[in-house]
Amino acid sequence: MNKSRLEAFSDGMFAIIMTIMILDLKAPHGGTIRDLLSVLPAFLCYTQSFLFVGVYWSNHHHLVHTVNKVNGPTIVANLGLLFSLSLIPFVTGWVAECNFAEQAVAVYAILLLIPGVFWILFMSIIKKNNVWSDRMQTAMNRQEKKGYASFFIYLSAIPLAFVNPYISEALFLLVSIMWFIPDKNVERAMESE
Numbered sequence: 780m781n782k783s784r785l786e787a788f789s790d791g792m793f794a795i796i797m798t799i800m801i802l803d804l805k806a807p808h809g810g811t812i813r814d815l816l817s818v819l820p821a822f823l824c825y826t827q828s829f830l831f832v833g834v835y836w837s838n839h840h841h842l843v844h845t846v847n848k849v850n851g852p853t854i855v856a857n858l859g860l861l862f863s864l865s866l867i868p869f870v871t872g873w874v875a876e877c878n879f880a881e882q883a884v885a886v887y888a889i890l891l892l893i894p895g896v897f898w899i900l901f902m903s904i905i906k907k908n909n910v911w912s913d914r915m916q917t918a919m920n921r922q923e924k925k926g927y928a929s930f931f932i933y934l935s936a937i938p939l940a941f942v943n944p945y946i947s948e949a950l951f952l953l954v955s956i957m958w959f960i961p962d963k964n965v966e967r968a969m970e971s972e
Contacts, residue, residue: 797829803825842922
């Protein structure tokens with residue numbers, strides 16, 4: 780498979796996932812600020828999930844630019860990543876609907892953890908099947924460490940949802956912030972190649 784096909788398919792899936800999320804965000808019934816505040820939990824959950832998926836899209840874009848060879852395992856790992864991300868709109872709606880209930884936030888944490896697993900797998904398959912410069916290898920090793928750190932943060936957010944769901948929500952935000960700005964070392968390594 781050509782890398783541009785992988786990228787185009789993935790971009791389309793990211794766009795669909797992000798669009799589906801907004802469809803669950805309903806306008807309030809009534810014309811007052813108080814009515815608007817009633818949908819604030821749903822809006823906050825949507826915003827967090829949009830940021831989460833957007834961060835994956837941005838980093839996916841950078842990672843795919845390093846690819847020279849796309850093989851079957853690359854496609855399967857990418858499909859696993861996209862499938863697990865496609866579940867985010869469902870759980871986002873559930874968490875918003877039940878106003879950040881403990882069990883819903885724990886399931887949300889699990890469904891944030893699963894794309895993290897596929898991301899690590901996707902990255903390791905790409906790393907194994909593509910030759911990178913030393914500079915790119917160093918940058919990608921940093922990304923891999925960040926992936927493992929994210930995995931453990933999501934893992935810890937599962938039981939913490941039962942202590943206080945907002946602690947878990949803060950951890951989700953922390954991971955998104957960690958990944959929000961793409962690593963300049965990756966960008967520099969890409970420019971030098």
